[in-house]
Amino acid sequence: MTTEAAYLKQYDASRFPAPLVTVDSVLFTLHQQALCVLLVERAQPPQEGRWGLPGGFIDMAHDDSTRATALRKLTEKTGISPAWLEQLDTFSGPDRDPRGWSLTVAWFALIAWADCQPRITSVSDARWVPVGALGDYPLAFDHGEIVAAALRRLRQKTMYSLLPVYCLPDTFTHGQLQEATEIVLGQPIQRKSLIRRFEASGMFEETGESLATGARKARLWRRKPGVDIHLFSRNLLAD
Template sequence: MVTPILTVDTVLLTIVDSELCVALHQREAAPFAGHWALPGGFIHTHEDDSAKAAAARVLEVKAGVRSPYLEEFGTFSGPVRDPRGWSMTVVYFALVPVVSQAAAMFPVNQLPNLPFDHSQIVSGVVQRVRSKASYSSLPVFLCPTEFTIAELHATYEVVQNEAINIANFRRKLADLDVLEPVPGALRTAGRSRPSQIYRLKKRYKDALSVRERGI
């Protein structure tokens, strides 16, 4: 019995210029050396405590990103997806506010051709993120640690790819109960009323708050 090839791959998402973007990495080794692909790699059994830990390591090494929101998406496997033989990859997705220079970011709907089944993986993840955004606090992980409601609202609109009524958004956001105002912190932009700055409550630092009925 031949042992399958086992890897982890990561889908690192962030927003650049009001567009949802994914990090790609130029492969160094065969197969597909030189091609853009998702940051991925083998599990190092001597240092990784889990597949998720391996994914976190890959993100740090290949994209310069540390401890983002990280969630398992699922596995992809089969005899033909990798030319080297029967393979399985465990896919994780991560959301970060900004990305170091180490990673090249591509808008999710203008991707180059990707090797393996990476195109399919990205579109699956984007679908999942859109879906979870519609009923949870997931998109806050695309914002910096401190932000205004207007900024978070814009983030939701980019992820959902549709206009969201800001008044109702505020109400539902209050229901989620994930944010706290930074005391005394206001942001002044132009000549309008300054807005309150918020941050995530501690207990939601790496958890989601979920609503029964949509945002």
């Protein structure tokens, strides 16, 4: 028997009492001019009746990572698998869950309303809540803190990327991108800066079609296939 096999045989898991581990996701979308987050009413204790993030325990027999757990839970609630899903942070400590020292791996994503809306209406315990109305929803555990952290990160990334593209339809105008970006940020932006970034990115192509808005017609754009949107700006080298 090798040293390692001997060690594993002796390995006593109780020497390393494990924290309670969960995976939670903050899923954002844009609906009716508002940035919304998906909440689920807790059906079981602890904190039954409070609102929480979609998530749960790792299924170690089937999940090959916490990303897989996050995607499985989101698919259960919304029927879709987000094209972009990113790890936010890990929240941990002795007091955040009454069951003991716990740790949750938090993920966040931004999806287009059109992709999830038809499916989610059939899940009675899940609700899209505008971020401005979160005060009306008593949140379980430290999920309020997690939502706030996800919102900060989403806004930071929006500052230096074109991330709001993920909540637009497959084809969109510059005006729609500007509107989505301003709703995510919660403040107006310089349109010419946004368009300069958009054009410099090389990530988009014209569809050849246009959208009539009032008397004006605006060109429609789409993402080039296989392109990752949330790239960092590289101004220190590119200046």
